[in-house]
Amino acid sequence: xxxxxxxxxxxxxxxxxxxxxxxxxxxxxxxxxxxxxxxxxxxxxxxxxxxxxxxxxxxxxxxxxxxxxxxxxxxxxxxxxxxxxxxxxxxxxxxxxxxxxxxxxxxxxxxxxxxxxxxxxxxxxxxxxxxxxxxxxxxxxxxxxxxxxxxxxxxxxxxxxxxxxxxxxxxxxxxxxxxxxxxxxxxxxxxxxxxxxxxxxxxxxxxxxxxxxxxxxxxxxxxxxxxxxxxxxxxxxxxxxxxxxxxxxxxxxxxxxxxxxxxxxxxxxxxxxxxxxxxxxxxxxxxxxxxxxxxxxxxxxxxxxxxxxxxxxxxxxxxxxxxxxxxxxxxxxxxxxxxxxxxxxxxxxxxxxxxxxxxxxxxxxxxxxxxxxxxxxxxxxxxxxxxxxxxxxxxxxxxxxxxxxxxxxxxxxxxxxxxxxxxxxxxxxxxxxxxxxxxxxxxxxxxxx
Amino acid sequence: xxxxxxxxxxxxxxxxxxxxxxxxxxxxxxxxxxxxxxxxxxxxxxxxxxxxxxxxxxxxxxxxxxxxxxxxxxxxxxxxxxxxxxxxxxxxxxxxxxxxxxxxxxxxxxxxxxxxxxxxxxxxxxxxxxxxxxxxxxxxxxxxxxxxxxxxxxxxxxxxxxxxxxxxxxxxxxxxxxxxxxxxxxxxxxxxxxxxxxxxxxxxxxxxxxxxxxxxxxxxxxxxxxxxxxxxxxxxxxxxxxxxxxxxxxxxxxxxxxxxxxxxxxxxxxxxxxxxxxxxxxxxxxxxxxxxxxxxxxxxxxxxxxxxxxxxxxxxxxxxxxxxxxxxxxxxxxxxxxxxxxxxxxxxxxxxxxxxxxxxxxxxxxxxxxxxxxxxxxxxxxxxxxxxxxxxxxxxxxxxxxxxxxxxxxxxxxxxxxxxxxxxxxxxxxxxxxxxxxxxxxxxxxxxx
Numbered sequence: 001x002x003x004x005x006x007x008x009x010x011x012x013x014x015x016x017x018x019x020x021x022x023x024x025x026x027x028x029x030x031x032x033x034x035x036x037x038x039x040x041x042x043x044x045x046x047x048x049x050x051x052x053x054x055x056x057x058x059x060x061x062x063x064x065x066x067x068x069x070x071x072x073x074x075x076x077x078x079x080x081x082x083x084x085x086x087x088x089x090x091x092x093x094x095x096x097x098x099x100x101x102x103x104x105x106x107x108x109x110x111x112x113x114x115x116x117x118x119x120x121x122x123x124x125x126x127x128x129x130x131x132x133x134x135x136x137x138x139x140x141x142x143x144x145x146x147x148x149x150x151x152x153x154x155x156x157x158x159x160x161x162x163x164x165x166x167x168x169x170x171x172x173x174x175x176x177x178x179x180x181x182x183x184x185x186x187x188x189x190x191x192x193x194x195x196x197x198x199x200x201x202x203x204x205x206x207x208x209x210x211x212x213x214x215x216x217x218x219x220x221x222x223x224x225x226x227x228x229x230x231x232x233x234x235x236x237x238x239x240x241x242x243x244x245x246x247x248x249x250x251x252x253x254x255x256x257x258x259x260x261x262x263x264x265x266x267x268x269x270x271x272x273x274x275x276x277x278x279x280x281x282x283x284x285x286x287x288x289x290x291x292x293x294x295x296x297x298x299x300x301x302x303x304x305x306x307x308x309x310x311x312x313x314x315x316x317x318x319x320x321x322x323x324x325x326x327x328x329x330x331x332x333x334x335x336x337x338x339x340x341x342x343x344x345x346x347x348x349x350x351x352x353x354x355x356x357x358x359x360x361x362x363x364x365x366x367x368x369x370x371x372x373x374x375x376x377x378x379x380x381x382x383x384x385x386x387x388x389x390x391x392x393x394x395x396x397x398x399x400x401x402x403x404x405x406x407x408x409x410x411x412x413x414x415x416x417x418x419x420x421x422x423x424x425x426x427x428x429x430x431x432x433x434x435x436x437x438x439x440x441x442x443x444x445x446x447x448x449x
Numbered sequence: 450x451x452x453x454x455x456x457x458x459x460x461x462x463x464x465x466x467x468x469x470x471x472x473x474x475x476x477x478x479x480x481x482x483x484x485x486x487x488x489x490x491x492x493x494x495x496x497x498x499x500x501x502x503x504x505x506x507x508x509x510x511x512x513x514x515x516x517x518x519x520x521x522x523x524x525x526x527x528x529x530x531x532x533x534x535x536x537x538x539x540x541x542x543x544x545x546x547x548x549x550x551x552x553x554x555x556x557x558x559x560x561x562x563x564x565x566x567x568x569x570x571x572x573x574x575x576x577x578x579x580x581x582x583x584x585x586x587x588x589x590x591x592x593x594x595x596x597x598x599x600x601x602x603x604x605x606x607x608x609x610x611x612x613x614x615x616x617x618x619x620x621x622x623x624x625x626x627x628x629x630x631x632x633x634x635x636x637x638x639x640x641x642x643x644x645x646x647x648x649x650x651x652x653x654x655x656x657x658x659x660x661x662x663x664x665x666x667x668x669x670x671x672x673x674x675x676x677x678x679x680x681x682x683x684x685x686x687x688x689x690x691x692x693x694x695x696x697x698x699x700x701x702x703x704x705x706x707x708x709x710x711x712x713x714x715x716x717x718x719x720x721x722x723x724x725x726x727x728x729x730x731x732x733x734x735x736x737x738x739x740x741x742x743x744x745x746x747x748x749x750x751x752x753x754x755x756x757x758x759x760x761x762x763x764x765x766x767x768x769x770x771x772x773x774x775x776x777x778x779x780x781x782x783x784x785x786x787x788x789x790x791x792x793x794x795x796x797x798x799x800x801x802x803x804x805x806x807x808x809x810x811x812x813x814x815x816x817x818x819x820x821x822x823x824x825x826x827x828x829x830x831x832x833x834x835x836x837x838x839x840x841x842x843x844x845x846x847x848x849x850x851x852x853x854x855x856x857x858x859x860x861x862x863x864x865x866x867x868x869x870x871x872x873x874x875x876x877x878x879x880x881x882x883x884x885x886x887x888x889x890x891x892x893x894x895x896x897x898x
Contacts, residue, residue, distance in 0.1 A: 014648050
């Protein structure tokens, strides 16, 4: 599905990818390259990230084709040669991909994904691979914090109106589902990914009626069991109207929940709960929204506010406190030799790598980044998900499996790491002796030091 | 074009839009509604926003159709009736839109756009209209700050790898062009919007060669006049290699620029400029990138760093300091009567409105938000851009006209407003007496106060 959405976008690439590909073709540099995707530093407010976006990447790689129109556009730029055009016309991605399964917690410097392919192929796909891993991982890593904050209460994605475009809303809804979010207001995401949908009324519905009571009565008649938004004029007056209607109309007025969307949500929820309970309407739940993020949810949960579910919009939909990651796609091996950029503060671990997660009594104690093929203790996290351009069984798309995996993997992390506060000490990630030695050797060769 | 990209996305809507539409249809609430799009508060770091996204909105409204597959999906939800399905199958947007032309500076509470249409139609389009105005305005408002910071120097969009998905990269490139950005690395955006493209090589190109000198020589041979990235190993050594190659190979080694991508850009640029000038290579320009934003650019410009152009990636591509706006789409009139939500701190100016920009000697002195049709001093900013579902001449797509408009409108703002620092005093926006009186009257009617 994700691949289908992205199929028409072969030209989604930075221009320099094409310039370099042409260079490689002209120079005959078509040996095997390894590119590693990783995040150099975690944002201040993240103890871990939830790796996501793999299904979108594999869908893109499987379907990447250049149309005649694409090639004609490139020709019109007057920068490229026939060698590039011919190569693009025949293009099929034939490489391998090793990756963390979607929903795996990941830390700074750990490979999220490694592409192993002829250099021009691996270079060409840089922009799209990074973009997709980035947006999905940003969103999943924010969404999971809201799920953690809500404990067992429901969290719904209300972000569609303020995500960065339509794709972002779909990528986000997909990532949020993996992160454990319970549903979305986004109908298109519901259709594409089979997600549970939620949503009933906005203030405009109430305002379009001459009075609130009339609006509530009409809506409840059409949608038994619905959620009524009670704060268009005055929240507690709105709650009183619900109670009055329930009293007057009995079984003809079935309401599942009320929604609060402004004011002091904790206080209003308590007052509303009191009014509803006193009227014998204990089964009516309370749903809250209004500029919520994980901290707002956590504060309400800590205060034991009688709120059954949260709608989270903008803060989650743009990952407002950490809208980007310092993610990179770096050449780490070419033609059998480790490669690295060594300019200040931006170095790279060379060669193919593996992440080993050490666990004791079912709890992760730390990770080791090692060389691929090393025999070290710990669970090996990177898997072969694509071979010669085709998904392996580990690369098959399974959204619900990813969601279960995320929940299981999170349960194995130390609680300080899954808390909203900064983990002290941070989760430990070390480099294996073999990888350290290899890095030193490559560094020496590259800089001649 | 933008509409074409978005055509298949009729179901991009929050579920409650459809629920409410069904309600309106069942209840016969099909009178004329006015919805107003505005931003309640500007982000801390913005003195103004650059209104954008109108072309995408109009393209969406023109093309919005529901397929049988869309309707079948909605039927599968088991929430809706035939009345809704029949209405969706026949759906054509038949309303009017009044809007600020793309590229108009706008302030808090000022209408960016007003939709005037039968209530169900105007409600249906809420999510998509907001999403598109939001993402384009977020991006343009960030991009223009980078342009301002760079004074007359070149600024290129390098954001594609870290925007929130592919759409966001396209929406951003479109908005950046209006904001005055000079080009993009995003090939797909270049194709769709006819934007100038930029980009030559990444570190991986250099690393794939056995040494940097060989990489430079090969690339310059293939792409005369290109830009060489000099910091893969050591920046000044890289510059020396460029100089040596120019000396050895003379006219066979034509370089347009070097790019610095790490370290202290100001110091390195000065040192590189010194080396190049001493070697008689005054015509080679210096281009800089690496975690730049408007503040980084401004500091380099202020220090008079010899940098001719800047590549700006993530900070601009996600608008990192202000990734969202407090934008809303609020019912302000229905069936000829002003409407407003009055819940705490979230009120709305009722009725149709106009923005009047007051100017003296070609400089804006303040805006007045008035009632539509009021005869007030000042330039009227909202224009009729769509009538009965068709674009008027003011609604025609013209990206370059929008770019020129933005430059002209910005030149008319007081310099404190277009500075990067917080404007003191802020730009003045007042409410006309007639609108104040109308607001009070509607408030009284609505709350019965």
